[in-house]
Amino acid sequence: MKPRVRFAPSPTGYLHIGGLRTALYNYLFAKNQNGKLILRIEDTDRKRFVEGAIENLIDTLTWAGISFDEGPVMGGEYAPYLQSERLHLYKQLVEKLVLEGKAYYCFCTPERLEKLKEEQQKLKLPQAKYDKHCLHLSKNEIDEKLISNIPYVIRLNVKPDKKIIFNDVIRETVEFDTNNIDDQVLLKSDGFPTYHLANVVDDHLMKITHVIRGEEWLSSTPKHVILYDYFGWEKPIFAHLPLLLNPDKSKLSKRQGDVAVEDYRDKG
Ligand code: GLU
Numbered sequence: 001m002k003p004r005v006r007f008a009p010s011p012t013g014y015l016h017i018g019g020l021r022t023a024l025y026n027y028l029f030a031k032n033q034n035g036k037l038i039l040r041i042e043d044t045d046r047k048r049f050v051e052g053a054i055e056n057l058i059d060t061l062t063w064a065g066i067s068f069d070e071g072p073v074m075g076g077e078y079a080p081y082l083q084s085e086r087l088h089l090y091k092q093l094v095e096k097l098v099l100e101g102k103a104y105y106c107f108c109t110p111e112r113l114e115k116l117k118e119e120q121q122k123l124k125l126p127q128a129k130y131d132k133h134c135l136h137l138s139k140n141e142i143d144e145k146l147i148s149n150i151p152y153v154i155r156l157n158v159k160p161d162k163k164i165i166f167n168d169v170i171r172e173t174v175e176f177d178t179n180n181i182d183d184q185v186l187l188k189s190d191g192f193p194t195y196h197l198a199n200v201v202d203d204h205l206m207k208i209t210h211v212i213r214g215e216e217w218l219s220s221t222p223k224h225v226i227l228y229d230y231f232g233w234e235k236p237i238f239a240h241l242p243l244l245l246n247p248d249k250s251k252l253s254k255r256q257g258d259v260a261v262e263d264y265r266d267k268g
Contacts, residue, residue: 003035003209007066008199010042011053014260015060018214018244018252025241026212027066035209039071040202041082044192054082060261078206083198090193090201093231094154094186102230103186106134106155107145130155130183154187156196156226164222169239176222184223196220200227203236212239 007023009015030037039061041054058073070076080086097103108130117128135157137145145152162178186197193201203211218240228235244252252259 001209003030003033004038004207005030005035005210005212006038006040006203006206006208007061007068008040008042008202008213009057010045010048010195011050011057012045012048013050013053013056014262015057016259017261017264018259020060020064020066020261021244022212022214022241023061023064023066029210029212030069036069037067038076038078038206038208039068039081040206041072042195042198043082043084044195044198046190046192056262060265063265064261083193083202086198086202087191087193089205090197091187091191093201094193094197097186097230098154100230102157103154104135104157105137105142105146105152106130106185107137107150107152108133127180127182132183135183151189153185153189155183156186156223158183158226164225166221166225166235166238168218168221169237170242171218171240174218174221178222181222181226196223196227200224200231204228204231204233208236210237210239212241215240215243
């Protein structure tokens, strides 16, 4: 089978130099293997959305000579390639998980969640985790709240005391303990999916064979592996690329001037 890989940026401003490196690896792998490279715009975080950022991403990638076989401009068999135009798919699929007990409605208020976090911080727990409060609501309680239009999110039901083990091309065997994995929000109260849900659904529906992305996503991968298993879908091959660093091994500065591809271009 010919590989299908994707570059999946979020339109939050400019193309990060690390993003261009990820795009380049995907591009070279697709070319080398006679595969296809897909551009997918992950615009599900409305708070971080920046006007003009999609056009800017496409212009910068075009300038860098990275061409795509499918994407928002040229279309393709698996269109649309803008996640904000695929909301019905995420909703439909996450509701299926709810029916199967693999995900659940959560009506907790921001105030309750904040209090929970503070309590957990006082106990010096390594990370704040949702306490599964709403997992124990009865069907009637849930229906009543839905009818009364109480805002809700849908969360992943992570089973405790299990090991999530997967293979990464670069890291080889990677293991996570489910006790350290939060019941991740999959669908937000604005009806948009989170990155995790949309990313897994689209990689599956768009028949992506290899997920090649930055190492900063490695800690999200166990959540994705749980989702693939819950949906009963075959997992892609994962390759998490080490981060780009300064010569002194420090992280690249967040100041836009040091990390935006367009600045390197403008400086010649
Ligand atoms: N939207 C994510 C980003 O902004 C994509 C991560 C991934 O490739 O899964 O980098």
